[in-house]
Amino acid sequence: EVQLVESGGALVQPGGSLRLSCGASGFSLSTYWMSWLRQAPGKRLEWVATINQDGTEKYYVDSVEGRFAISRDNAKNSLYLQMNSLRAEDSAVYYCARDRSGVEEYWGQGTLVTVSS
Amino acid sequence: DIQMTQSPSTLSASVGDRVTITCRASESVSNALAWYQQKPGKVPKLLIYKATTLETGVPSRFSGSGSGSEFTLTISSLQPDDFATYSCQQHIRYPRTFGQGTKVEI
Numbered sequence: 001e002v003q004l005v006e007s008g009g010a011l012v013q014p015g016g017s018l019r020l021s022c023g024a025s026g027f028s029l030s031t032y033w034m035s036w037l038r039q040a041p042g043k044r045l046e047w048v049a050t051i052n053q054d055g056t057e058k059y060y061v062d063s064v065e066g067r068f069a070i071s072r073d074n075a076k077n078s079l080y081l082q083m084n085s086l087r088a089e090d091s092a093v094y095y096c097a098r099d100r101s102g103v104e105e106y107w108g109q110g111t112l113v114t115v116s117s
Numbered sequence: 118d119i120q121m122t123q124s125p126s127t128l129s130a131s132v133g134d135r136v137t138i139t140c141r142a143s144e145s146v147s148n149a150l151a152w153y154q155q156k157p158g159k160v161p162k163l164l165i166y167k168a169t170t171l172e173t174g175v176p177s178r179f180s181g182s183g184s185g186s187e188f189t190l191t192i193s194s195l196q197p198d199d200f201a202t203y204s205c206q207q208h209i210r211y212p213r214t215f216g217q218g219t220k221v222e223i
Contacts, residue, residue, distance in 0.1 A: 044215050045206070102208030103166045103208055104161070105172070108160070109160060
C-alpha cells in the first residue's frame, strides 16, 4: 500500500526557516516524480514544487522561487522541502504527493505550517 | 500562468441529481486536465485525468469531458458520499494551477 507521511510542520516566526519531510512506503521513491502542494484555510489548492526521479530537475511556483528548495534522498525513501524566509502567506497545510504524468495520484495527510509572530 | 476558473463556486443538489461542474482555462491546456475530490479535513483524491480518463476505483457515475480550454465534470446520479469540493488542475505547463473549487452541498 502506498503511504506518504509528512512531518516537520510547526509554528514559526516570519523570516524563519523550516524543513518538511515526507516519508514514502509501499513503493520505490526513485521511480517517481514527486511534488509538494499546499492549501491555506478556505483557499484553493496550490502546487508548490516538483522534482524528478534523480533530483536533476526541479520546478517551483514563482512565489517560493529562491526561498524554498525541494530535494530527495531515494536511499532513505524521503522527500524534503526546505523553506526559508517564511512569510505569513506561506501558512498552509503542506502535502507531499506522488506524481503520475503530471497529476498527483497519491497524497500524504499533510503537515501544518503556521507563520506568525 | 494559466488561470483556471470553475463554475459554479457552490452547487446545491439532492441525492439522485445529475450534477455538472465547469472548468475553464485561460488558454488551451489540450487534455492535460485533472479533477480532484476533497472532503472537509481530508486529503484530495484524484478522480479523473487526461480530461476524460477515470482513475482506477472511482465510480462510473463520475465522468469528464472537454479539451482545449473548457472542461466539465459530471456526476450522473449524486450519492451521499459525493458531497464534497471538486477542483480542476491543469498540468500542461508549470506552474501547475488549480481552479478555486466547487462545493457540492445538500
